[in-house]
Amino acid sequence: MAAPVRSKKSYRFAFRSSVYIALISTMVMAFLLWSFNELNWVVVIVTALTLFVTSFVTLQIRIDKFIYKKIKKIYDDVELLESSTLPSYPVTTDMRTLTAEIEKFAKDKKIEIDTLKIREEYRKDFLGNVSHELKTPLFTVQGYLETLLDGAIDDKNVRKKYIYRANKAVDRLIYIVKDLDLITKLEVGDLRLEKQSFNIIELIQSVFDLLEMKADKKNITLTFDIPYPEPIMVYADKEKIQQVLTNLLVNSIKYGNEKGTTEISVENLVKNKVIVRVTDNGEGIPAVHIPRLFERFYRVDQSGSRREGGSGLGLAIVKHVIEAHGEKIFVESAVEVGSEFSFTLEKSSSQIEDKQ
Ligand SMILES: Nc1ncnc2c1ncn2[C@@H]1O[C@H](COP(=O)(O)OP(=O)(O)O)[C@@H](O)[C@H]1O
Ligand SMILES: [Mg+2]
Structure with missing residues (x-):
């Protein structure tokens, strides 16, 4: 239910108009009386006052009846569209206030429409990107299946290989859908x-173990910068942080050089925070791409001939997770030198007490 519309009247219009009417008419009358040598100041003043009062009352009543009624209808109509924006305003016949209110209303609406347009654009973009991402692996699966159906299934030498490749593409589809x-x-x-308290060192080690095979294929070493014999307890969503570490490490392997190294360090930042750094000596990222790196589907290598297909969502996910924790993520990179992605985490309260 909308609040009843309050009213705020303005008397200025009627007042000024009555003053003009009374003044002009009285002046004309005074001039006529004077030219007939009949000038009587009492008559002039009484006429002026009477004219003023009657004009004022008539005008005010008519304004209230007609203009006010019409404006109130506009308010009511607008209120139908958007019951939350206007009802707190009093209805007014004061044109200046009214204009300001309507301008404000229009401006608010414009902002709202602009936001919706941006969102719509975003949605279209997203859908376009999604279908684009899914198309490649789907066509790969279809290609292998069709080749098999066309007779390759009878060829002992290739059928296993084709099935294996089709399966790989399905894996990729699943991986993209999961990211989406x-x-x-x-x-x-x-x-x-x-959120829970856990040992970040232990979690990093387990992600190292999980990615060891992948790293070995490129002869990349995954390691800590220094030994961490003591646990470092943090307070965060363990599964999500594992995802963050995995995405960053997978990137460091994907975009790393053969025989490269990816190092992770965990350092105290301020009293209740640690900073986790993932540093590689891979291909690096040109500075122009850095600002957009965390956008979903954004890739440095936009060409279709990407050597390693990711979903382009890895870093977008990383950023979301870290920001959902209320923490920050940073990136520094130099082409041909390497990249460093770092993020902060909250120390577990027991850890802070231990250190004191
Ligand atoms: N460690 C890194 N070294 C060089 N480039 C990187 C690194 N991490 C990310 N990138 C660049 O950032 C882009 C976005 O990364 P990401 O969101 O994980 O998408 P994806 O890995 O699926 O392409 C990558 O395509 C790559 O060009
Ligand atoms: Mg990635």
């Missing part, structure tokens, strides 16, 4: 963090 699912949840704010 995660980023959608992150973007609609649907994702609740399940």
